[in-house]
Amino acid sequence: MKTRRRSVIGILKIPTAKKGPVSIDYPEHPTHGDVMAGFRTHSVAEVAQRFGISPAAMAERIGLSRSTFHRKQKEDALLTGHESDALARHASLLTQAIAVFDGDEDAARQWLNCPQIGLGDAIPLECAQTSFGFREVEKLLTRIDRGVYA
Numbered sequence: 001m002k003t004r005r006r007s008v009i010g011i012l013k014i015p016t017a018k019k020g021p022v023s024i025d026y027p028e029h030p031t032h033g034d035v036m037a038g039f040r041t042h043s044v045a046e047v048a049q050r051f052g053i054s055p056a057a058m059a060e061r062i063g064l065s066r067s068t069f070h071r072k073q074k075e076d077a078l079l080t081g082h083e084s085d086a087l088a089r090h091a092s093l094l095t096q097a098i099a100v101f102d103g104d105e106d107a108a109r110q111w112l113n114c115p116q117i118g119l120g121d122a123i124p125l126e127c128a129q130t131s132f133g134f135r136e137v138e139k140l141l142t143r144i145d146r147g148v149y150a
Helices: 008-012 032-037 042-051 055-061 066-075 081-100 105-112 131-145
Strands: none
Touching (some): 032 081, 042 055, 042 081, 042 105, 081 131
């Protein structure tokens, strides 16, 4: 039996400034099985667009070389579990940042792309390349949301 491959955007319901959730077809958070099954390669471009960066730059952030990304795109191949996990981490941070900044997607994008004192002047999106860095960014966003970090 074939399983339906999912787009990370639909799974994480990244809100848009005007339209609400991108998709209501999938659960709000991906399951371990969703991630390990692999997201479609076009999901990289969807997430990149939301971040305002090129698909090739997003592919590099999740550990895909430019040539491998383009080959997978041509073949409409699936991302590996690790690549899907990295993409889901990035999409999840954008979702959390948008919520922290009261739905202001531009403010969330700007915050994720600028050095943050709470991360030792590291850029949140660069930190998100590792699971440890992702957790640090997630904790900082939670602190900001709760008013702990000024």
